[in-house]
C-alpha cells in the first residue's frame with residue numbers, strides 16, 4: 001500500500017487510542033468518578049493541533065485528486081470534507097470546556113459529557129467511513145506517477161505526539177498515556 005495511505009491509517013489507530021482514553025474517562029465521569037482533566041485537555045489540544053491542521057488537509061489533497069479521476073466519489077468526498085469542518089468545531093468546543101475546568105471555572109458536568117460523547121461518536125464514525133469506504137477506493141485508483149504528484153503537494157508535518165520526537169507541550173500527555181496502559 002502507498003506509504004501516504006499507510007501513515008494516514010496509522011494516524012487513525014493513534015486517534016482511536018486517544019478516543020478510547022476519552023471514552024473511558026467520560027464513562028467514569030457519568031458515574032461521578034472525576035477523570036484526569038489535564039490529560040483530557042491535552043488530548044483535545046493534540047486533536048485540535050495535529051489532526052485538524054495536518055491529517056485532514058493531507059486527506060483533502062488526496063480527495064481532490066480522487067475527484068478529478070473518479071467523479072462518482074463526489075458525494076462521499078463532499079460528506080467527508082464537511083465532517084472535517086464539523087470535527088474541528090466539535091473538537092474546539094470540547095477543548096474550550098476542558099480548558100475552563102482546568103482553569104477553575106464552573107462547567108456543567110452534563111455539558112462536558114455531551115460534548116465529549118458527540119466528539120467521540122463523530123470522529124469514530126468518520127474514521128470508520130474513511131477506512132471502510134474511501135481508502136479502499138483510493139488504494140485502487142492511483143498509479144505510482146499519480147502518487148508522486150499527490151505526494152509533492154503534501155508538506156510532511158511531524159506528528160508532535162506519536163512521531164519520533166515528542167514535542168515539549170505533549171510530553172506530559174505522552175507519559176500519562178503510557179502510564180495509563182499499565
Ligand SMILES: [Fe+2]
Nearest residue numbers: 056059084130
Ligand atoms: Fe478525515
Ligand SMILES: [Fe+2]
Nearest residue numbers: 055059127130
Ligand atoms: Fe482520517
